[in-house]
Amino acid sequence: MRLSIIGSKTRTLSNRQYVPPSVLSNDTLNRLSTISSRDEGCRLLSEVSSEENKLLQYLKEILEERVLLDKQYAQNLQELAAKADRIACLTKTNSMASICHKHLMQWSQRATAIDSSVDQFRCDVLDILLQNLLEQKNDLKKFFEDEKRQYEVEHQKAQNNVTEAEKHYSNAAKTYVAKNNELTKFTACSECPPLKENQLRLYSMRFCPFVRRVKLVLAAKNIPYEEVFINLSDEPEWYLKKNPVGEVPLLEWIDHDSKEIRSIPESLIISNYLDDLYSEHRLHPIDPYLKAKQQILTEGFGDVRSAFYKVFGNSEQNNFEDLNQSLTVYEEALHDKYFGGSKPAMIDYMLWPWFELFPTLKEIGFVLNADGKLPKLGNWFKEMQANDVVRKTKVPDEIIQKFVHTVGEGKPDYDIE
Incomplete structure (x- = not known):
């Protein structure tokens, strides 16, 4: 009887192609560290990929030692099987030889089974190990994806709530703005409101493009200020004393050291002054x-x-x-x-x-x-x-259009809503 050692390069298990661990490359073992690397959650797993590779390498070494032992065992059984072949002729005349031959044949079959399944055993073990680790990563990836989807749902719900709130309070906000404007519109019969320390005041008119220049700069540089609207068809006397030409914008404040009231007219001059004074964010x-x-x-x-x-x-x-x-x-x-x-x-x-x-x-x-x-x-x-700065300071188009119509009629309405 001739016993052969099976040593095929590849085997098909469960409809998949496997490579014996003896020829596995580091790229195969490194698959775990690259799977789903684009996912932010699974990116965390890649940090421990080197430990996984060390574990797989260690198991590979153990399996290879096991294979050597199994091969040696199979070789020993094959040698005994060869001896069994040599005494096979005595089986009919010698009962003891017959018993020995029977056992040796069993050993020979065992040797053949071990020899043919050693590589398959190694592939099965590594495949199961890899599959478990991959499934673990896939489970985590799915978990993070589910978390991301849940966050997106909650975020969308929050946005919807904000939209509903804006609709709900829009009329109230318009009413508040109108009342606030009433409090800060000044005509010939009004008195100048007291100026506070450590606060800039901008005298303005909502539809004036020169005022818009200054308001855009204030918003772009996140500078807090108080706005006072002037009726340019009926300027207050106190304002004409501050700015005899009766134009807007006019920037006013109380000097910190001298405590005197200071002011600057003209949109370009004011804008350049603010850019120099608040130099952290240069325009x-x-x-x-x-x-x-x-x-x-x-x-x-x-x-x-x-x-x-x-x-x-x-x-x-x-x-x-x-x-x-x-x-x-x-x-x-x-x-x-x-x-x-x-x-x-x-x-x-x-x-x-x-x-x-x-x-x-x-x-x-x-x-x-x-x-x-x-x-x-x-x-x-x-x-x-x-642009956010433009949108934050913009007067709605429909109100601008209404104002333009009043200008066309020769009766500009600075208070129009």
Whole structure:
């Protein structure tokens, strides 16, 4: 009888292909550390992957020692089986030899079984171990995914609650704002409210684009302030003493050291003063040359303002053309998402208040970039509309439109809601 040793390279178990551990690569063992690595939860498991690899390597060494012992055992049984073959001829005449041959044949079959199943045994053990670890990771991944889904559901529920709350309290908020405005609107018969220390006060009018400049800077730099509305059709005497030209904005405060009241008029001057005073978050570029270039564009915006007011007062086509022509300079000067680069800068906030009024010209036929010749300004307009600072300080379009109608009628209503 000839006994052979089975040593196939691969075997199919449970419809899957396995590689004997003797030829397993480190890449196979490292599978555990890369599975679901994109998942934030399972990323935590990758931190212990090296310990898992050490465990698998240790088990591999134990299995290999077991295989060597089994191989040696099988070899010994094969040698005994060979001896059994040599005495097989005596089985008919010698009862003792027959018994020995029977036992030796059993050993031979055992040796063959051991030899043929050693590698399969190793693959089975490693496969079960790997499968258990992988399932453990998959279970954890599923757990984190379920947690993520639950968080998203709760988050959406919270957002819905916020939306409902906003709807519920919107009217109350409007009423509060209206009452607050009533308390802070001052006409000729009013008295100047007392100025508090350590607080900036901005004299303003809601629809004034020059005031919008200052409010955008205050919001962008998170500077707290008090706002006092002035009726520009009936300015209080006390305000004309503060600012004889009777214009807004005007920034006022009590000096900390001298305790005297100080004030600054003009939107550009106020904005530059605030940028210097609160220097933690600069809106002007640090580069002096770049700052100068942007200030030139800001100062030159008067041409756009003049063309804008011509369209506002007269909807003739040539006025539309003049406005578009004046905007061409800014189309050519815009080389990034904003004039200030990747985020809004001082120049963006200084130009925006008039662009914000462009939708009011739609009724008379003017639309920004209607002919497609100002695409960069068109994109900048959308980016600025979505900006948090702009949205936080914006007066609703419908109220602006109502105010514009009152201006067109020659009776501007600064208190319109």
